[in-house]
Amino acid sequence: MELFDVAERGAGPYGITVGPDGGVWFTLVHAGEIGRLAADGTVRRFALGRPRCGPSVITTGPDGALWFAEMNAGRIGRITVDGQAASFALSGPGVGPGGITTGPDGALWFTEVNADLVGRITVDGEVTEYPLPSAGAFPAMITAGPDGALWCALNQADAVARVAVDGTVTVHRLPTEGTAPVGITAGADGALWYVGIGGGLVGRITVDGRVTEYPLADRAARPHAITAAPDGRLWFTEWAAGRIGVLEPDGRLGGYPLPGPAAEPHGIAVGPDGAVYAALERGQIARLTAAEAAEGAPPAAQG
Template identity: 30%
Template sequence: MPSCRRTLPPVLALGLTIALAACSAPSEEAPPPSTPTPSTASSSASASPDATPSASGSPTSSAPIPAGSPSDVVTGLDVPWSVAFLPDGDALVTLRDEARVVRVTPEGQRSDVGEVDGVDAGGEGGLLGVAVSPTFASDGVVHLYVTSDSGNRVLRTTLEDDGLGEMTPVLTGIPKAGNHNGGRIAWGPDGFLYVGTGDAAEPDRSQDRGNLGGKILRITADGKPAPGNPFGASPVWSLGHRNVQGLAWGRDGTMFASEFGQNTWDELNVITPGGNYGWPEAEGLDGGGDDFVAPIAQWSTDDASPSGIAVGADGAVYLAALRGESLWKVAVDGPRRRGEPVRLLRERYGRIRDVVAAPDGTLWMLTSNTFRGDPRPGDDRVVRVPVG
């Protein structure tokens, strides 16, 4: 990969680099190597549970969760991947390999909603994202992101008294592979559905505006390109992504996305319409020149491998880390980062796949130890995390 320095806008230039160095496995979800790789002096602060930010920009390694202790909502889930809330406070959770959707109440009651036919759960594919329509109270619409034999796609269905209704493909042609399938879908504050995709193991797709891989897409409920997209009659909202698995919005409408890196850096990005985020020419803050948008935070792939993200009641961005086995908190002020990220729940729950903001102001997060990792009694689980 070419190596040249990316020029940053002045408002983002100060304090962006988190100086952690490490190597990644061929797949971003692979477990960390049993023998630690050499680290730089600046990353040594991350090894201490009591570490504090240093002048070199090393992050706080760990901190307690404020305002109470995390607690299980439900346990015994098999490879849960995504969670989305219904208007009544219950949540829908997708089970990737079983291709099933389950409903979970805040009191921990679980019920099956239905199975999705035609799902290919090979590699890192399967039944992935779920999004509940902002007009669900009147239309009952739910969207799902699935891997099929012919590629990744977005389905539209309804949640009815007896389960899921008819499945209608509304967006097809998203490339699939054994990894880098993207899969996160979320409704934006503008009333349109955003879809995070991966490059499906072919990096050049990310820079090809005619290919849906390695992009964030913006569509209507029927799968059509949303009005106002930056490239005319195209669903593409942003490009140059490697594997997007987290989407969230701040109170002011700022859009954030998490990005799996390859060999060095994972990213938290602020997403702008038409923005090019550099892959495969750039990874992290280094490389690519002025044409690419720089991340507002980066982590070594051992410390993150980020999946879902959420904006908490405190306004901070929370990032679920798979290989990093943590929940990272990133304080923000609009599109700017404030201070260094803080590492929460380090190795307490293992790999964390998703995190979402619940109606009661807490966070719900999904563990991901039954796919890779070391399952613990009760895994996998939904965990309620107080935020204060």
């Protein structure tokens, strides 16, 4: 495992993705900046001009730029691979955009955690918002599903919502009370996968709503974000335990401890070469090479 220092302690690396230019792009949620980590370890940082805007999740858009949610500013941001930034205002500064993903319709879809809304923004900035049926649901992360819809984790409702591109919402309750899902991703198996930060588990939900749960050995690990690799592995961060977790296609769970104290891993991404990247609150990016990831973590590392 490699560790890259990308920011001072307190800047808060949070969301992470591998961009179309091969760089690792990440948000600095407390500093109000976007960063890029190059393959040679070089770091560039781009100030957004709003130090407290709270950039959270980041994703590659259909236009080849990086798009991100500004949690505190109530805006959706866009930055090109050469560092040109812009942003688009939502219905109010208190709506709290959190998760964001590219949808099947060529637009960006995002959650508004404080307003119980799911939003859609075109690449030229036109915004449409759709209400969720559950008040106080706190919609967290969002992903495009294999069925042509958007799926998001409803953190305070212990549920997962399916949002059709016309805004129709179907809510699927999860079986474990206190699951508090945050991260969600589409798996290589045609299902959706989520992590329960409250329940200490990884969950699988089919497009027709059938749920299977995989409890972690450390139920207090507080899994936060999850991403799928093409080989069928699911990679996730264990925020409280300071680990990168992995769920193998056969259902075995393992984990890679992060060196040093107070790692607090948040976002996670898999590169096209199979390398795994995690954003660490303490100001670092962790990288598992493709070879390390392919070896598989022993189950004993999870406990």
